Amino acid sequence: MTVRYRSSDEFQAAREEAPKPHRPVLKAMLRGACNSCMQCGRGSVFNGFLAVSHACAECGEEFHHHRADDAPPYFTITIVGHIVIPALLLVEVLYRPALWIHMSVWPLLTVLLSLSLMRPIKGALIGLQWALYMHGFDPDADDDIPAIPEPSEKTS
Numbered sequence: 787m788t789v790r791y792r793s794s795d796e797f798q799a800a801r802e803e804a805p806k807p808h809r810p811v812l813k814a815m816l817r818g819a820c821n822s823c824m825q826c827g828r829g830s831v832f833n834g835f836l837a838v839s840h841a842c843a844e845c846g847e848e849f850h851h852h853r854a855d856d857a858p859p860y861f862t863i864t865i866v867g868h869i870v871i872p873a874l875l876l877v878e879v880l881y882r883p884a885l886w887i888h889m890s891v892w893p894l895l896t897v898l899l900s901l902s903l904m905r906p907i908k909g910a911l912i913g914l915q916w917a918l919y920m921h922g923f924d925p926d927a928d929d930d931i932p933a934i935p936e937p938s939e940k941t942s
């Protein structure tokens with residue numbers, strides 16, 4: 787059956803009402819955390835340590851729409867803090883090690899945990915945005931970048 791639209795506005799409205807394919811959130815977040823393309827699972831999300839590829843080299847799914855911004859460091863700080871601080875307090879209460887042991891163990895553990903968690907967390911957040919059709923991942927969105935308002939005329 788062929789549907790004829792009377793205007794492009796009618797076509798656009800019908801397109802926006804059409805349900806988008808379901809994207810499983812957990813699967814997308816796990817694939818992103820493992821640096822695998824959320825769409826095909828073969829390509830990679832990152833082309834540097836934290837630099838995101840423009841698009842998947844295998845299937846062409848675009849990743850440049852992501853707006854992870856400062857969420858990955860926020861979640862990394864929260865998780866690492868909740869691991870290191872209780873561990874530090876527990877070790878101090880149980881063993882009372884010398885200060886130089888504290889000063890050599892905890893900063894090193896903090897840096898290692900932060901570096902190892904940042905990328906998987908960022909990939910998972912990009913996977914979440916992709917699965918929920920957020921930002922430019924929604925094909926029906928007009929434009930992800932807000933229009934620059936016209937400069938107002940001076941009235942004085």
Ligand SMILES: [Zn+2]
Nearest residue numbers: 823826842845
């Ligand atoms: Zn792909």
